[in-house]
Amino acid sequence: MKVLIVGSGGREHAIAASVAKSSRVDKIYCAPGNAGIGKIAECVNIGAMEFDKLVAFAKENEIDFTIIGMDDPLVGGVVDAFEEAGLKVFGPRKNAAILEGSKAFSKDLMKKYNIPTAGYETFDDPKKALAYLETAKMPIVLKADGLALGKGVLICNTLEEAKAGVKEIMEDKKFGSAGNNMVVEEFMTGREVSVLSFVDGKSIQIMSSAQDHKRAKDGDQGLNTGGMGTFSPSPFYTAEVDEFCKKYVYQATVDAMAAEGREFKGVIFFGLMLTEEGPKVLEYNARFGDPEAQVVLPRMKNDIIDVMEACVDGTLDQLTLEFEDNAAVCVVLASDGYPVAYEKGFEITGEENFAGKDGYYCFHAGTALNEAGKVVTNGGRVLGITAKGNDLKEARANAYEATKWVSFENKYMRNDIGKAIDEA
Ligand code: AMP
Ligand code: GLY
Numbered sequence: 046m047k048v049l050i051v052g053s054g055g056r057e058h059a060i061a062a063s064v065a066k067s068s069r070v071d072k073i074y075c076a077p078g079n080a081g082i083g084k085i086a087e088c089v090n091i092g093a094m095e096f097d098k099l100v101a102f103a104k105e106n107e108i109d110f111t112i113i114g115m116d117d118p119l120v121g122g123v124v125d126a127f128e129e130a131g132l133k134v135f136g137p138r139k140n141a142a143i144l145e146g147s148k149a150f151s152k153d154l155m156k157k158y159n160i161p162t163a164g165y166e167t168f169d170d171p172k173k174a175l176a177y178l179e180t181a182k183m184p185i186v187l188k189a190d191g192l193a194l195g196k197g198v199l200i201c202n203t204l205e206e207a208k209a210g211v212k213e214i215m216e217d218k219k220f221g222s223a224g225n226n227m228v229v230e231e232f233m234t235g236r237e238v239s240v241l242s243f244v245d246g247k248s249i250q251i252m253s254s255a256q257d258h259k260r261a262k263d264g265d266q267g268l269n270t271g272g273m274g275t276f277s278p279s280p281f282y283t284a285e286v287d288e289f290c291k292k293y294v295y296q297a298t299v300d301a302m303a304a305e306g307r308e309f310k311g312v313i314f315f316g317l318m319l320t321e322e323g324p325k326v327l328e329y330n331a332r333f334g335d336p337e338a339q340v341v342l343p344r345m346k347n348d349i350i351d352v353m354e355a356c357v358d359g360t361l362d363q364l365t366l367e368f369e370d371n372a373a374v375c376v377v378l379a380s381d382g383y384p385v386a387y388e389k390g391f392e393i394t395g396e397e398n399f400a401g402k403d404g405y406y407c408f409h410a411g412t413a414l415n416e417a418g419k420v421v422t423n424g425g426r427v428l429g430i431t432a433k434g435n436d437l438k439e440a441r442a443n444a445y446e447a448t449k450w451v452s453f454e455n456k457y458m459r460n461d462i463g464k465a466i467d468e469a
Pocket of ligand 2: 335
């Protein structure tokens with residue numbers, strides 16, 4: 046069969062690598078893709094938001110199955126566009142992708158269906174938000190309602206910071222229309238875990254857990270980024286946490302969406318915080334995490350097409366997800382200066398060192414081919430270096446070893462990805 050993947054990051058490279066392993070797939074296309082994806086798929090120069098062009102391409106090229114990797118097109122309704130054209134596509138429709146697209150929606154859903162999450166208020170008027178904050182307990186968390194590249198969350202320690210945050214989100218519109226509404230949320234503490242799941246509208250199957258490192262600098266300092274590295278599984282995702290979430294979070298979310306007439310098919314990503322009062326949902330995403338996918342998918346034993354097709358067909362309960370009994374760590378190689386300002390266009394060398402090395406992956410995120418046909422840096426997060434190991438410590442040592450194999454000017458990484466493993 047012929048498969049089209051929509052997106053251009055490390056996550057889509059990891060998806061493409063899994064699809065390439067499927068015995069059912071003859072040809073992979075990726076729109077728009079990147080230099081690394083281009084080695085296993087044919088990259089097509091169509092943007093992820095160009096729905097008409099994507100649909101036309103899928104029809105002309107008789108694509109059998111399309112996988113949407115990114116949040117923006119999902120929230121914008123790309124799945125609806127494919128379905129209207131009679132094409133088979135993996136991902137939630139627009140009315141279900143709102144689970145990620147609006148934090149106010151997701152908070153109201155959790156409240157209505159008693160899914161554990163932080164207490165909150167929603168505001169569409171900055172004056173009312175400011176009045177509320179005058180009497181609120183600090184620290185407090187401000188969240189732009191809409192999509193903001195993972196950057197629309199402000200943790201404010203003082204009333205002054207909170208006031209400045211309201212101005213940034215609602216008045217200066219730093220995150221654009223994402224800040225038309227704002228959620229003000231109780232501050233929680235605890236370890237974070239990312240749990241990805243496959244959902245077929247009715248049933249849900251959980252993938253192996255992971256942990257992301259969102260801040261730019263070692264020791265969780267610096268600005269929030271899309272994610273600087275991940276490990277899987279998380280040793281903090283215990284059997285007790287799993288049992289709690291199976292009872293109160295996972296199926297409850299799928300049922301809540303169905304009860305609202307917003308049947309969810311695709312991947313639900315549960316961002317959990319393990320608080321003293323038990324696990325609570327920090328956020329939902331309507332797609333694989335990036336770079337969570339880079340440590341979870343290489344460990345999945347199932348044929349990804351079988352699983353994704355079962356989600357679309359509503360037959361997920363007929364299969365069992367299986368993961369290797371090992372671990373993986375991904376260290377992101379970024380352009381120095383990310384997530385603020387950075388140079389790009391530098392040649393990347395050394396990727397040939399990964400050839401023939403089982404369990405090592407050089408996933409491309411922000412890369413491109415220059416006019417001379419050389420692979421160059423083309424974004425903030427450049428590569429995701431993933432390695433497996435028998436356990437987390439071995440995987441971490443392997444991943445850091447492999448970060449030395451590739452070079453580019455401006456190469457920056459965190460040196461403490463997976464440090465929490467030592468505390469487990
Ligand atoms: P989100 O995009 O909602 O996951 O938020 C981004 C990051 O902000 C999370 O991964 C947490 O580290 C932090 N965060 C979000 N909500 C809260 C909260 N209620 N309490 C403490 N930290 C939070
Ligand atoms: N790594 C976090 C995310 O994909 O949203």
